Amino acid sequence: xxxxxxxxxxxxxxxxTRLVLPSGEGFMCTLQLGDVLRIVDLExxxxxxxxxxxxxxxxxxxxxxxxxxxxxxxxxxxGAVLLTESGRPLVRIVEDTCGxxxxxxxxxxxxxxxxxxxxxxxxxxxxxxxxxxxxxxxEPRLAKRDLAPNVNFxxxxxxxxxxxxxxxxxxxxxxxxxxxxxxxxxxxxMSNCPQLNNPCNAYNPTPVEIVxxxxxV
Amino acid sequence: xSMALSSFTPLYTLSIPAGGRFSMRIGRGKRLVVRAEGPxxxxxxxxxRADHPAERLNVPDTLKxxxxxxxxxxDVLMSDEGRAMATVVHDTVGWHDPLSGVQTRADxxxxxxxxxxxxxxxxxxRSGYENAVKELVRNGLDAGDLVPPxxxxxxxxxxxxxxxxxxSEFAPKGSEIGLRMEMxxxxxxxxxxxPLDPRRPYPSVPLTLSVYQDxxxxxxxxxxxxxxxxxxxxxxxxQYALLR
Numbered sequence: 082x083x084x085x086x087x088x089x090x091x092x093x094x095x096x097x098t099r100l101v102l103p104s105g106e107g108f109m110c111t112l113q114l115g116d117v118l119r120i121v122d123l124e125x126x127x128x129x130x131x132x133x134x135x136x137x138x139x140x141x142x143x144x145x146x147x148x149x150x151x152x153x154x155x156x157x158x159x160g161a162v163l164l165t166e167s168g169r170p171l172v173r174i175v176e177d178t179c180g181x182x183x184x185x186x187x188x189x190x191x192x193x194x195x196x197x198x199x200x201x202x203x204x205x206x207x208x209x210x211x212x213x214x215x216x217x218x219x220e221p222r223l224a225k226r227d228l229a230p231n232v233n234f235x236x237x238x239x240x241x242x243x244x245x246x247x248x249x250x251x252x253x254x255x256x257x258x259x260x261x262x263x264x265x266x267x268x269x270x271m272s273n274c275p276q277l278n279n280p281c282n283a284y285n286p287t288p289v290e291i292v293x294x295x296x297x298v
Numbered sequence: 299x300s301m302a303l304s305s306f307t308p309l310y311t312l313s314i315p316a317g318g319r320f321s322m323r324i325g326r327g328k329r330l331v332v333r334a335e336g337p338x339x340x341x342x343x344x345x346x347r348a349d350h351p352a353e354r355l356n357v358p359d360t361l362k363x364x365x366x367x368x369x370x371x372x373d374v375l376m377s378d379e380g381r382a383m384a385t386v387v388h389d390t391v392g393w394h395d396p397l398s399g400v401q402t403r404a405d406x407x408x409x410x411x412x413x414x415x416x417x418x419x420x421x422x423x424r425s426g427y428e429n430a431v432k433e434l435v436r437n438g439l440d441a442g443d444l445v446p447p448x449x450x451x452x453x454x455x456x457x458x459x460x461x462x463x464x465x466s467e468f469a470p471k472g473s474e475i476g477l478r479m480e481m482x483x484x485x486x487x488x489x490x491x492x493p494l495d496p497r498r499p500y501p502s503v504p505l506t507l508s509v510y511q512d513x514x515x516x517x518x519x520x521x522x523x524x525x526x527x528x529x530x531x532x533x534x535x536x537q538y539a540l541l542r
Contacts, residue, residue: 150462166444187359242455
């Protein structure tokens with residue numbers, strides 16, 4: 082279990098942005114080449130559903146399949162390069178005190194909640210609603226059609242050799258974080274998951290902290 | 299498995315050579331059968347709802363609802379709107395890969411050597427990315443609509459550390475998968491090599507596609523494996539009750 086290294090390499094006082102994102106809330110920003118984004122799992126076992134777009138070609142979005150096939154591994158950790166559908170690098174994971182992030186689970190939605198948990202769950206708050214509101218408010222060039230399968234930071238979705246897949250208890254803990262360095266101009270779209278129906282967060286969605294260091298010019 | 303296809307006459311049949319592609323609107327209740335005409339075939343498949351293509355195959359929703367990282371008999375391919383798009387009602391293979399996506403032009407050039415039409419004419423090597431994008435644009439969509447497909451006939455399993463293992467020439471010649479369409483779809487198929495297939499040169503296995511008359515799945519069909527599949531099927535039935 083890696084020790085907490087909150088500002089081992091980066092000075093939090095020098096950060097350009099620091100904010101706490103409660104569960105159920107979204108965040109959207111554009112990173113320039115070399116900017117660094119840290120996501121901190123403040124209380125542990127929270128899932129942060131995140132999508133990336135090439136800011137200069139927003140039709141070219143993060144591709145889970147492209148990313149995992151290129152690295153030959155379904156999990157993300159330090160060194161992983163997240164790719165677009167066309168193969169362009171978006172961000173690189175430069176530090177990771179959690180150790181595993183999910184590429185297969187995608188985001189919850191009102192509609193998928195009806196399938197997974199029951200037709201009566203359609204009214205519950207969910208990540209795809211958060212995504213849609215964020216793009217409507219901040220990036221109207223994007224639309225629902227651009228919401229491809231996303232990364233789930235801090236979430237654990239193990240796959241068995243026989244092809245079975247389960248949502249497992251998280252392996253993250255309070256204060257664990259992941260740091261992403263932009264490899265091009267990148268739009269980041271985040272939903273701090275409000276999921277109340279599965280045990281990945283002990284039925285208790287919690288806040289995360291977002292820290293951004295701008296490389297500047 | 300299920301009905302013997304040889305006793306039915308297809309409504310439509312098409313051969314797709316290696317590197318080829320197909321897109322077609324297929325109505326609710328029709329069955330698309332894909333047949334491998336050699337060993338080690340791979341067919342990338344995407345589905346979009348025909349009258350509202352913002353609704354499309356969603357691999358994460360499909361996998362997590364059915365607790366699986368592979369597609370096999372009586373799995374349901376689900377959309378991002380919580381509806382059943384297609385059901386696997388015929389399968390001689392047992393494992394189809396929903397994880398690995400397709401190769402781009404740059405991947406194909408790097409792996410098999412650069413080709414282009416000027417020098418190689420129609421022997422140039424096609425990529426799954428370009429094939430899919432051409433068919434998306436042809437159907438009024440664009441590259442931004444590209445999402446992870448299911449790679450029919452390919453097996454990729456993952457060990458405990460998450461490492462992906464490709465099983466070479468998994469599907470024998472004559473392998474078949476039959477997909478019953480639960481909604482009117484735009485189906486896109488690309489006959490291009492799996493990204494983890496180590497074979498060189500460019501694998502060349504023709505496919506045959508056939509479309510048969512069939513009927514939509516009843517949500518009470520006992521062959522559906524999970525309550526989740528049944529609820530996705532109910533969501534589709536309700537949508538069509540409103541539409542038609």
